Amino acid sequence: MAQSSTKKKPFAAMIVMGVVSIALYTTLLMKQDVINSTFAQGGWYALLPIVVAFIFSYFHGGFTGHFWTVLGVEAARKKREVK
Amino acid sequence: MHDIATSFINLDGITILYLFGVGFVGGLVSGFIGSGGAFVLTPGMMSLGVPGLMAVASNMCHKFPKALVGAMKRFKYGQVDVKLGLILGVSAEAGVLYGAGIQEKIKATYGDAGSNLYVSVAFVVILATVGGFVLYDAWKTYRSGNANSEEKAGKLAMWVQSINIPYTMVYFKSINARVSILFTIPLGFATGMMAATIAVGGFVGVPSMIYVLGAPSLMASATELVIAFVMGLGGSLKYALHGMVDIRLAMIILAGSLFGIQLGAIGTTYVKPFMIKVVMGLIMVIVLFSRGLMVPVYLSQLGLIDKLGDTTVKLLKNSSFAIMIFALLLGAFIVLRAMWQGKQAEKLQHALGALEHGEV
Numbered sequence: 001m002a003q004s005s006t007k008k009k010p011f012a013a014m015i016v017m018g019v020v021s022i023a024l025y026t027t028l029l030m031k032q033d034v035i036n037s038t039f040a041q042g043g044w045y046a047l048l049p050i051v052v053a054f055i056f057s058y059f060h061g062g063f064t065g066h067f068w069t070v071l072g073v074e075a076a077r078k079k080r081e082v083k
Numbered sequence: 084m085h086d087i088a089t090s091f092i093n094l095d096g097i098t099i100l101y102l103f104g105v106g107f108v109g110g111l112v113s114g115f116i117g118s119g120g121a122f123v124l125t126p127g128m129m130s131l132g133v134p135g136l137m138a139v140a141s142n143m144c145h146k147f148p149k150a151l152v153g154a155m156k157r158f159k160y161g162q163v164d165v166k167l168g169l170i171l172g173v174s175a176e177a178g179v180l181y182g183a184g185i186q187e188k189i190k191a192t193y194g195d196a197g198s199n200l201y202v203s204v205a206f207v208v209i210l211a212t213v214g215g216f217v218l219y220d221a222w223k224t225y226r227s228g229n230a231n232s233e234e235k236a237g238k239l240a241m242w243v244q245s246i247n248i249p250y251t252m253v254y255f256k257s258i259n260a261r262v263s264i265l266f267t268i269p270l271g272f273a274t275g276m277m278a279a280t281i282a283v284g285g286f287v288g289v290p291s292m293i294y295v296l297g298a299p300s301l302m303a304s305a306t307e308l309v310i311a312f313v314m315g316l317g318g319s320l321k322y323a324l325h326g327m328v329d330i331r332l333a334m335i336i337l338a339g340s341l342f343g344i345q346l347g348a349i350g351t352t353y354v355k356p357f358m359i360k361v362v363m364g365l366i367m368v369i370v371l372f373s374r375g376l377m378v379p380v381y382l383s384q385l386g387l388i389d390k391l392g393d394t395t396v397k398l399l400k401n402s403s404f405a406i407m408i409f410a411l412l413l414g415a416f417i418v419l420r421a422m423w424q425g426k427q428a429e430k431l432q433h434a435l436g437a438l439e440h441g442e443v
Contacts, residue, residue: 025338029094032331036091039323039330046323049144049330050316056334057148057341064341065156068349075160075352076429 114347178275
């Protein structure tokens, strides 16, 4: 990433991750009543928020990472290793 | 469960934007110093009408995926010691459970005001000692003109590294030495207890990695994200078992904080290591004043001092919350400014290099 000034910007990956991310958030807000009542049951349903958090972090995390790269906000080119 | 289900708040556009914004700033600071944000997020959610426990649970549920993304990002920069993070994280989990137990006992014995007083006093005492020391150390480094040189382990860390206890020694790459896990266990435990008490374990975790174990600031703050992931995952599961997580709140905060944490992580590659201590120390000291303002309120509620008037209580509460937000915003501002300056310096260096090579 650091040496990427000449690298192609990840537009396609950002758009794909962004679209999935928007879809996930739209579903979450549209179906919030069902989701809340299901997740509030606890017990084995406790795994649902954990799984949902992992899924959101994968897609939205990927999107935000590519978002900053596309904007040109990247790590410094030197001192990547701090040891 | 019915009670929990009916305590979900209604989300409107303003609320969503507010949670997204606070999440972004909290994420930015977390990506940089390894923790932070929770001390504003939890009371921030409660101010929207979210019950206390649900606010804590939802904060936890946004924390572990955020920490995971931040840790992965900083791992790419060679800043994460996964082994140290996991070992500290497991003992921190035990600390969280113990700390939560203490909290419950205090609440059962002295009520909400007693519990709040305990949290505030813990905040003030720990932030005053640890935060003051971190800030003093950063200032000393700045004044000595050694801000650019590689960090060296202090006397305490050298002593800890010199102790050899058979069958307990583990090599950690961040420290580049073998350290007994009999030292790491209490540090992790204390980090967990802090997370359960004041919601920000990193205020103990990061300084203890730096000053007790001898890890460089950048690696300590990055490794804290692994600890936060382990603690957050365990804590979320614990609360989710009782149906306490409001996944909508957690994911909206996560939406903002993932933008922030990526930026904060990138920021660490532009700054001198002592800047981690500056940001962390400043936030700790400012938050200390914020919590200190609330101590008279709780003392008054417990009847230990004369009763305060409603206007005074309201003023103290609002001032306390405003100071906390200021602490977070100041941290974010320093991170962004340091990043901007680093980026400009890099551009200048690049331009000078091009000139020297006759490319321009």
